[in-house]
Amino acid sequence: MKVTIERATLLKSLSHVQSVVERRNTIPILSNVLIEASTDGQFRMMATDLDLQIVDTVAAQVEIAGATTVPAHTLFDIVRKLPEGSQVSLTAAEGKMLVVAGRARFNLATLPRDDFPMIAEGELPTHFELPSETLKQIIDKTRFAISTEETRYYLNGIFLHVTDDAQPALKAAATDGHRLARVTVSRPEGAIGMPDVIVPRKCIAELRKLLDEVDGTVAVSLSASKVRFDLGTAILTSKLIDGTFPDYSRVIPTANDKLLKLDPKSFMQGVDRVSTIASEKTRAVKMSVENDKITLSVTSPENGTAAEEVSGDYSGPSFDIGFNARYLLDILGQIEGDVVEVHLADAASPTLIRENDKAPALYVLMPMRV
């Protein structure tokens, strides 16, 4: 293999694939990136962690076609430090790959490309396209609620499913057992009969990074066990979480009669301010709801107390309710409008938070007993 490629192109492509590679691997070849050059000027790079695979294709001057694998992080670090605007030549022969740029030369150890594991995609019957903006919105508004608890592996991702209601919809939900986030968008064409899938957290994180560079649409193909996102130059393929997502619709409260409307900015700032004093682990904030007045307060046995009044729109009986400040801030951070609706029932029941009944996103938060 002999290839010459511009440093900037190579760096961008490498930055796409290298973050899939884990820092520590028990299987040595998983630390490597597969480099493939074909005679038609296609230069492909591929990385995998056995659950997630990314392929990035760019154009390059190919003198001799071929393929090899080299340590991904090392190559990325080298290319990152090469002078800007330089031409990088990659030559692979006899178990080594020579990287030359200007006056710098690196000879890297390689592993045979035939050992590189590929994810067998199999049949991906469902196929639809989503605007990248929509996909970004789905991810941004739900990913904070993804659980990191490995024992409940079926919560370690975003749940995607379609419904056949009056308005067919694609719904995305994530929960960690304490809060739930759900985004509803209209069902794209081709998504009819889509199986319910759980897209794992790492795939979501990689996808979100790549989306920043994509305009237009993203092609999504999936089966019950695999999903593929086609983002122009990059193609991301991931295994799906093999588990059953809980029936989350029954925890979304429908009869919360106490409606509180406030300005999300001042509410968020208030919560942030009073929680300064909360102990770093629990971060419990108490909300005392009265007529058109909400008092946020925190009592910490070590640090003292804090209270802030936030004006809001409320008429109903006064009562107290506690929340985890971090959870509240996560949710409020996703509200874009000028008003947020908080639907309350009592101090022990799930609370519904959303911008309004038209908003695509809704959040359910369990209170904290303080």
Added chain:
Amino acid sequence: MSIRRLPEHLVNRIAAGEVVERPASALKELVENAIDAGAQRIAIRLAEGGLTGIEVIDDGCGMAPDEIALALERHATSKLPNDMIEMVETLGFRGEALPSIASVATLTIESRVRGADGWARTIDNGVLASEGPAALPPGTRVKVEGLFARVPARRKFLRSARSEYAACVDIVKRLAMARPEIGFTLEHDGRRALAVPPGESRAERVAALTDRALVDNSIAIDYVRGEVSLGGVAGLPTFSRGVADHQFLFVNGRPVKDRLLVGAVRAAYQDLLARDRHPVVALFVELPVAEVDVNVHPAKSEVRFRDSGLIRGMIVGGLRAALNAAGHRSAQPVASGSMGSWTREDISPQPSLGYGAPASGILRDRHLDFSAAPSARAEPAYHPVPEQARFPLGVARGQVAATYIVAEAEDGLVLVDQHAAHERLVLERMRRASAEGRVAAQTLLLPEVVELDEPGCDRLEMRAAELGELGLELERFGPKAVLVRATPALLGAGDVKGLVTDLADELAAYDDAVSLKERLEHVAATMACHGSVRAGRILSVAEMNALLREMEVTPHSGQCNHGRPTWVKLGHGDIEKLFGRR
């Protein structure tokens, strides 16, 4: 096959199977008899770990000749003068031991009541061998020879003489600990193995039988609640052991083995010791005889309490109170091992690296060597340093390696590990602050169903209110599952199933939710660790003194969160020894 009544000698051998299973159990019965006879001194001789010979000599009340004959009958005893078996105050009461032993060995009883003549009677495996007058001081001498010599089935199951001997020593130690007022001697194959004088205090006796250093490293316990009293000694947390072999429980002077003790001790030392360290404790519970049933086990090593919750509460409360009162104490003095490592340096020029060293192929980082020779930090004294070293931990004099505080106390030199000490202080402060409120609980969006066996669910359900206080809200969900509605917010979104399963097991084993408390404690300890002064930070004299003063008034400041000492003292005597002045 017709049913028949078994002959007497067979009945005795069956009974012997329960009461006498090895030399140690025969020895236990004989020593208990001696104690019940009101002896002041008890001498024990063993041959080959008791396999070939056991001899117990006491100076107790003795027996008349006709009583000796009766004592060797089954169910004959002097210890139940009326028929109130619930009110028994002596160690024995079943009247089974002597005939049982006599049925499987050669048993000789010689006894003399003060002011009368002595008499001897020998029974060889259940058959009277000889009888006649004997000459001995007042008291009783019982000799057992050839235990199981004619019961090969049993003999085969005995272990080596060495391990049988170890079991015998354990029995004697337990009984001797229970009765500090009685003197004990134990000879094994003519060698004196143990001797404790009569009339010792409990603490002395416990120390003599476990570890001499315990005297300086223990706290006396004296705790009375109603008719129940708890006494004894508890080792300081820093004086812990790797195995739980030095934990003794005595109920009304009777050594017993009880699971209750294990759980209660663990609960009491919970945050003071690492999980794999075990404290040394000897606890003496005295309670009205009607409150405890000793007639549970033929060897009487187990008892049953009418109100075991109360006893457990007493032990935990008593230990806790004593440990709190111990405050900043920590294991002292410096272990002799580390004292031995103080060595005098020969004053000779150090071989210097570089010039003289042979040029080797190894690359070595060379430091430019322009830094000044190490010297003590001189610091302007803004506050006059208090000269009178009236404080238990003394007055700070400086810092070594930016890690240890050196302080001078009236009676020696105190070294304090600044990180370990401050970590403990922060933890204690956090604990005091959080003691008032309930633990905050985060309710779950999707209540988690945890499947368990039925008794496990019952136990959890019974303690649901207590667990709720700790932030874990659960309720019964059918016969074999519990539903978890809320978890302690401190633990985050952790593994609920694992926690609940552990708890159910622990409630069975220790009757206490140890692991929930431990997990909460662990989070607190981690926070304390991050929030405390690290090793390597340079402290001013005022800061050091403040730390020392706070340690003196904070309970449990003698050990860090992992059970290691936070400070050690080098007494003046120790320092003088180092210089050969003593």
